[in-house]
Amino acid sequence: MKQVLKRYIDFSLRSWGSEMTLRLSTVIILIFTFSVTIFLAQSAFNFKRVMNRWGDNTKITVYLAEGQNEDTRQKIENYLKRIQDVESIKFISQDEAIAQFSKSNSLFTNDFIDDLKEQEVFPESFEVTLNGSIQDTVYLNRIKQVSDKINDQIGVEEVSYGQGWIEKYSAFLRLMNSLVAIIVTLFIAASLLIISNLIRVMVHNQRDEIEILELIGETKSNIRMPFIIEGVVFSVIAYTIGLLMNMVLFNWIANEFAQSTILSHLAGIVAHPELGFISTGLFLSITVGLLSSYFTARSVNTGWALATRSNK
Amino acid sequence: MISFSHVYKTFRGEVHALRDVSFTIPKGDFVFLTGHSGAGKTTLFNLLAGFDRATSGHVMVANYNLADLRDDMVPYFRRKVGVVFQDFKLLNNRTVQENIALPLEIAGASSIMIHEKSNQMLSSLGIADKANNYPDELSGGEKQRVAIGRALIAQPDVIIADEPTGNLDPHLSREVMNVFLKFNALGTTVFIATHDQNLVKDMQKRVVRLSKGELADEASA
Numbered sequence: 001m002k003q004v005l006k007r008y009i010d011f012s013l014r015s016w017g018s019e020m021t022l023r024l025s026t027v028i029i030l031i032f033t034f035s036v037t038i039f040l041a042q043s044a045f046n047f048k049r050v051m052n053r054w055g056d057n058t059k060i061t062v063y064l065a066e067g068q069n070e071d072t073r074q075k076i077e078n079y080l081k082r083i084q085d086v087e088s089i090k091f092i093s094q095d096e097a098i099a100q101f102s103k104s105n106s107l108f109t110n111d112f113i114d115d116l117k118e119q120e121v122f123p124e125s126f127e128v129t130l131n132g133s134i135q136d137t138v139y140l141n142r143i144k145q146v147s148d149k150i151n152d153q154i155g156v157e158e159v160s161y162g163q164g165w166i167e168k169y170s171a172f173l174r175l176m177n178s179l180v181a182i183i184v185t186l187f188i189a190a191s192l193l194i195i196s197n198l199i200r201v202m203v204h205n206q207r208d209e210i211e212i213l214e215l216i217g218e219t220k221s222n223i224r225m226p227f228i229i230e231g232v233v234f235s236v237i238a239y240t241i242g243l244l245m246n247m248v249l250f251n252w253i254a255n256e257f258a259q260s261t262i263l264s265h266l267a268g269i270v271a272h273p274e275l276g277f278i279s280t281g282l283f284l285s286i287t288v289g290l291l292s293s294y295f296t297a298r299s300v301n302t303g304w305a306l307a308t309r310s311n312k
Numbered sequence: 313m314i315s316f317s318h319v320y321k322t323f324r325g326e327v328h329a330l331r332d333v334s335f336t337i338p339k340g341d342f343v344f345l346t347g348h349s350g351a352g353k354t355t356l357f358n359l360l361a362g363f364d365r366a367t368s369g370h371v372m373v374a375n376y377n378l379a380d381l382r383d384d385m386v387p388y389f390r391r392k393v394g395v396v397f398q399d400f401k402l403l404n405n406r407t408v409q410e411n412i413a414l415p416l417e418i419a420g421a422s423s424i425m426i427h428e429k430s431n432q433m434l435s436s437l438g439i440a441d442k443a444n445n446y447p448d449e450l451s452g453g454e455k456q457r458v459a460i461g462r463a464l465i466a467q468p469d470v471i472i473a474d475e476p477t478g479n480l481d482p483h484l485s486r487e488v489m490n491v492f493l494k495f496n497a498l499g500t501t502v503f504i505a506t507h508d509q510n511l512v513k514d515m516q517k518r519v520v521r522l523s524k525g526e527l528a529d530e531a532s533a
Contacts (some may be wrong), residue, residue: 085509306358
C-alpha cells in the first residue's frame, strides 16, 4: 500500500505540470456535477422530511351526523377501535370544537362565535390518529379505504383527512423522486464519462512512458494503478467540495427559514446531509472514480504497446 | 540460453518479417546479429526481448518458452532480459540516476539498495557527475551509457542491444563494447544487433546474419 501510494504521489508530481489545465478543468466540472447531484438528492430528502412531518400529524376526522345518541356514538367508537393502524381516538364535543376554533381564530369576534354556536355549525366528531407515514402509497390507499368504510357507518356524516393536499403532495413527491433519480443517474453517468476522458487523455499523453515501463518489465496493474488512484482522488475531491458547498447552502436556507415568519416551522426540517447520506455519497464517488478510471486504463494499457504499434 | 526454432513472424498484410529462423546461443556467449535494413533484425530483437510474439515457432530465452508464456508472466520475463534500445527510450522527466534505477524500482528493491547500486553503475559508466541531469541535457554517447546502465543494473541473465553504437563515434563505440565485454566476462549472455561491419570484424565474435527475414549464415569467432 505504501509502495502504491509512493508511486502515485511520484506519478502525480511528475505529470502535474504538463496536465495542470486538464486536471483543474476536470475537477471544476466534476465539482459542478457532484454539487448539483448532492443538491437534488438532499432536496428530495428534505421534501420527504416535510412529508414525514405532515404525515406524523395526519388525523382522520369523523364528523357525526346531527342528533346522534350515546349508543350510536359508542358503536362508532368501538368500530374505530377495531381498525388496524389506529393509534388513538379522541371524541370532540361541539363545545370543544368551538373552543378549538375560537382559540386558533382569535381574530373573530365573540358575537360571530356565538352565532356559530347557535347555528350548530360545529358537529361532534372523533379525531383518529393513525400509525405510519402518508408518503407510503400503500398507506395512503389504506387511509382511503378506511375512510370509505367509516363513511358507510350509520351516524357518520363525513370523513376528512385533508384528502386534497395529501394526495397532491404525495403525487408531487413521487414525481420529484422519479425526476431526481433520473437526473442523479444522468449526472453520475456524466461523471463517469468526465473521469474516463481525463484518464484517457492522461494515458495518451504518457503513452511513451507507459511503453518504456512495459518494456522494462513493469506489470500492467502497477502501470494502471496511478491512473486508477487519480480517478478516485479526483472523484473524492470533487465530492467533498460539492458536499461542503451544499452544507453551506442548506445552512443558509435553514437560517433564512428561521428568520421568516411564514416559513420558520420549516427551519428544523431543512437539514444538512446526514452521516448515512454522506457515507453513501462517498461510496458512490469512490465507485464512480474507480470504475471509470479502471475500465479506461484497462482498455488503453494492454502490456503490448510496442507490438501493437509494430503490427499496425 | 537463447533458442529460436522455426520462427515465423508475419505482420498485417501478409508481410513476412521472419521466415523459418532457427539458431541457438549458449549461456555466456557474445553474439552479433547483422543484416541490411529491413532484414528483420528489429523484429527478431522484439521477439527475443518478449516485446512481441512469434506468429509460429518456438522462442526460448532464459528458460522461458515465449510461445506459451501467459500475458501476466510477460513482465517478469522482461525483467530477466536487459535491453538497450537504439533510440535509448529514456524517461525525460526522470534524472539519469532515476532512469538507471528504474528496473530495481520496478523489481521492488529497497531505497538503500537502489541508491547504492545506481551509484556504482554511474561510476562504472563514467557518468557519476551526470547523476542529477535529465536526458535532454546529455549527449548521444551519455544517453547511450544511461541506457546501458539501465539494462545492466538488475544483473539480467541476457543483455540484448539494438544498434547500441549507432549514434556513437568509433572511440565511444569501442568504450560501449568494452562495457558489454565486461559483463559478458561475468557470465552474462550478450546479443547485439548491428549493421556496423567494422565493429563486428574488430570484436571477433560469433555472428548471426539475417537477409530478407531468413537466416543467411552463421560465423563463429
